[in-house]
Every structure is written in structure tokens, then in C-alpha cells.
Amino acid sequence: MSPTPTAASPTAGANTSPASTLSARLDAARPYALSLFRVVVGLLFACHGAASLFGILGGAAGSHGGTIPAGTWPGWYAAVIQLVAGVLVLLGAGTRSAAFIASGSMAYAYFDVHQSMALWPIQNGGEASAMFAWAFLLLVFTGPGALSVDRFLGRGKRD
DSSP states (O other): OOOOOOTTSTTTGGGOOHHHHHHHHHHHHHHHHHHHHHHHHHHHHHHHHHHHHHOOTTOSTTTTSOOOOTTOTTHHHHHHHHHHHHHHHHHTSSHHHHHHHHHHHHHHHIIIIITTTOSSHHHHTOHHHHHHHHHHHHHHHHOSOSSOHHHHTTOSOOO
């Protein structure tokens, strides 16, 4: 039985299929796609916090353009977490810690606010909370990707 060619062998390119070539290109782009995912999720999360705290972008949910009164539990604190963690994740600064806190806050929002209305997120209006919780949990494990403030400052590991 002959050995399977490896990437280092001269015959490796002769036996590559279009699917494996595409897979290799997608694998090479993974850290950059992860960075783009992180930026979009962080931006959307920060927008929720900014809307609730400053009344922009339509304001706090159900307030017809208003804000959440300062110090109100849990809404105002959730909005502060959304704004601060969203900006940190967007920039890739302390991504794993910020994502961990953001994921926990969205899990709390789902189980405290939405779960009591119905079992499934589609029934109880908790899709955004569930999606943010899982998206941030993914970032806890994957890190910020190739393009981040932490990587620029040399504090992040290479993928």
C-alpha cells in the first residue's frame, strides 16, 4: 500500500480535487471571517445598548423612542452591558471576557424574560436573546479572529 500524498509532497497538487481546493481556501480565510462575524455581532449588540441608553435607533424596546431610566433593574444594567461588551467585542479588545459576560446576560434575558411566556424562542420573542447568547458563547471559545485590537497590540494568540 502506498502512502497518501501530503501537502509537502511534490505529488500533492496533482491529486487535489476542486472540493479540497475550495476547502483549503475557506480554511485559510477562517480567521478573517471570524473577525467579520465578531465585528457584526459586536456592532448589533452595541446598537441595542445605545438605543436603550440614549434613545437613538428607535429607542428602548416598547418605549416609542425613549430610554430606560438610569439604575432600573435589570434593563438599564443590561443596556450598559450591551453597549460596553458590544464595543469591546466589535474592536476585539478583551473579546473572550466581554463575550462571556454578554453571553451570560443574554442567557439571563432569555430565561428570565422570555422563557416564562412559552418554551420555544419563536413563540416567546426570545430569538435575539438566544442568538446573541450562542454567538457570544462561540466567540468565548474561538477568540477574536485575525483582525483585532488585542492582536494588533500583541496580546492575542495566533490562530
